[in-house]
Amino acid sequence: MTERELEDLLRRSAPQVLGALVRRHGRFDRCEDAVQEALLAAATTWREHGTPQEPVAWLVRVAGRRLTDEWRSEQARREREAAVGAGVPDDRRHAPSADADGASSRDDTLELLLLCAHPALSEPSRIALTLRAVAGLTTAEIARAFLVPEATMAQRISRAKATVTAAGATFSLDDGDRGERLAAALHVLYLVFTEGHTASVGSHLTRVDLTAEALRLLRALHAVLPDDGEVAGLLALVLFAEARRDTRTGLDGELVALPEQDRARWDRGLIAEARGLVERALATAPLGPYQLQAAIAAVHADAATDADTDWPQIALLYRMLERRTANPVVTLNRAVAVGVSEGPAAGLVVLETVADDPRLRRSHRPDAVRAHLLERLGDHEGARASYRRAARAAGNQAERQYLEARALRPAP
Structure with missing residues (x-):
């Protein structure tokens, strides 16, 4: 090994x-x-x-x-x-039983996931604890995902563990707070997958171990809750992304952007599975953010080429998602879609609505989107400057090299 x-x-x-x-x-x-x-x-x-x-x-x-x-x-x-003479309360009720070292064939990972979504924790603490305990991310990796210092994240995780212990480490899918815990657990799995889909740091674009773990847990959760629309939506979203994983990098590990990907190599079996999940969820369950994201991925998957993509539909879906999440990253994605469907100047107007959002202060994405839109607008000097700024802020080497290459590309 x-x-x-x-x-x-x-x-x-x-x-x-x-x-x-x-x-x-x-x-x-x-x-x-x-x-x-x-x-x-x-x-x-x-x-x-x-x-x-x-x-x-x-x-x-x-x-x-x-x-x-x-x-x-x-x-x-x-x-x-x-x-x-120093009397101390007996805590032996927590002590391991005589057969405590006996092995178990039962996989408790799903229960652990839901346990980490304990209602006594704040949402950021739930996510951080699950990323640490279930996904196995390091404290430094979680800190980067949250855009906070590592020491701050270490304290948050430590407090979360103490809170769960004090509140009681039990969970069942029949508990009254199932909806709250399930939403937190899905958010965690979404973050685990996105970290695996595009690693925040390192020389490789993806981390297959994380995407595989997120997919495994989502399949297990969907088997338990087959009628939950958001579980199905997130599973579909992950399947759509996994269907094109092998086309996102070249032979040397370089990033291949969506317009340049070889769509003939996309896994049509995974796409069909994902489409079935999202179509059923949209028809039978209340509309939620993960279903919307899966619907956006389905529009991309349906296009034979990048030019055939229904960008107005994607822009509309991002607008609906934006209203439900108030997430600045969603707005960045909508800016790209609007930039294609309505023109780059319109996309820049959307971008400016979140340009100063403190949640994006350490992210390379605003400058990357600005560079893309300026390039489409014909402002090649402005685009190169934005690509360079984005490259300096990018933590992932593959993304950084891609952005640097875009900055060096001569104007047409």
Whole structure:
């Protein structure tokens, strides 16, 4: 097993192990600490002796033993304190049972996802905790996704774990707060997928491990809630994006923009599956943001060439989405669609409505959109300057190289 394969295996296994421990013992924070110790042990042991036949079971046993050792140590300390008259409330109800190190074949990842959407947490904390516990992103990666300093994100995640532990680590799809938790969980999966679809940093445009995990969890969630329109909508959106994943980069890993992609290589099986999901959801469920995004992706998928794309329809769908989300990134996308359907000057007018939005302060996207529209307008000097600014702000190497190349391209 290569180093990368080992890292991928540990990343995939961690949520299952954490879910199993939390289901058995509660104490989210302590369970995660035990899982991290087990992962460290596995990274060393498996390199030397090979991967066990059941990696998740191995990790559950090791992490469970870590918890057992910790609680036995605490119990011994309490007994010593009691012996000298320092009475301490008994916390043994959280202690692992005698068979705590037994392995489980049950995959608790979905339950862990919904647990991280606990109503006691704020929405940003829910998302951050799930990205850390379920998707396995590092604190630095999550901080970049939220556009906040890493130290701030570390504090947020720490507080979230403490809050979940204090509030009780239980969840069932029959709970009264299902709608709130489900919405938060879907938002998390959306962020996990978008980070995998276009990585915020690094030399590669995509992170297949994250897109695959988001797709796996969404399929599992759709199997449990087949009539939920937003679950179906997000699953469809991910499938549409995955259908063209192999055409988004060239032979050397360079970014290939949508107009230049080879549409004959798009996965028509995934597109058909996605179209079926979104058509059924739009016909039977209340309209939601993920369904709208999936509908936009469907319009792109239906066009035989970029020139055949129904850009007025896309602009309208983005306008509907904008009204539901008040998200400046949606407005940037609408600016592009308006720039094609109504002209680049009209697109620039839309862009200016969010140009100073503080949520976009560290993003390269406003300058990238401005450069695209100025280029279409014929202002090639202005476009080159905007491409350069966008390239300096881009964290992903493939995106940065693409923007730099656009800045160097001679005017027609």
